[in-house]
Amino acid sequence: MERWARELSARLPVLAPARYVVARPPGAFAHRAGHAWEQLVLPVSARRAAAILCPANLAPLAGRRNVVVLHDVAPLREPGWYSDLYVKWQRAVLPQIAKRAAKVIAPSAFSKAEVVELLGVPDSRVAVVPGGVDARFTPSADAAGARRALGLEDKDYVLTVASRTARKNLNVLDLAARRLAARGVALVAAGGDRPQFRDDAPTAGVRTLGHVDDALLPGLYAGAAAFVLPSLYEGFGLTALEALAAGVPVVAADRGALPEVCGDAAQLVDPTDAEAVAAALERALDDREAWRAAGPPQAAPLTWDATARGVDAVLSEVLA
Structure with a gap:
């Protein structure tokens, strides 16, 4: 979600300078305090705007001019993955946000189906923009450079990029x-944790890197x-897409939106079957050149410029 917010706030004003103004909260309103800014300050400061584009699953409840990107509704599908307080908050606000939105954007057909089923949004009011x-x-x-910075110079590694959830x-x-x-x-995991997530600490055999600086991520993948990515639920699967673009053989779960994103360029396996996951990784290593070649063409059409154009088309429809 943070990636979407950064990319859209940079690209949409360039795409249509007269249409977009980026509203940024003060630094003091980070993390949980940001909800107060979003619900109380943003609607007032944007009262003259024709619409408010909210790229990260939440939006001001006061108003019906919101276009909101709902990346997934995982807390409603599987509340056991999250803290009780977070689930209560999501159950309270997500249906209202979806109901009042002028348009909902989902990043995949899978996420669109989840929004329609779990939030009761009519199919016609949900657009898919990858x-x-x-x-x-x-x-x-x-x-x-990434190997040196992260202490990975000693051996080959298989990577997963995922929060500890x-x-x-x-x-x-x-x-x-x-x-x-x-x-x-080595099997290496990059990614931190969040207080709203139920922790799923990696096995002792996985080397954890914690949060990795964004500048090092491309080299870490390459x-x-x-x-x-053995995830049980993905509304899109951004890290799998990044790995494909980097020309890395990918093993991903056959769940959620991952089959949409990966297509035939990855091995898709049952994420609850440890033997299937391990065997797929061994095949990836044994035939890595073929899988390396498959990734970049699959990822090539999915650019942030294309995402910005898709979002802008939705906004044009709403404004019309």
């Missing part, structure tokens, strides 16, 4: 980590021998 990947994510990104299902990687270790390959 997310994107920027040009930094390529096979030629600075892998050596129950729905990312990282515990299923225990068997894969042991199989990879026998081949001299240097990986393979990428794995």
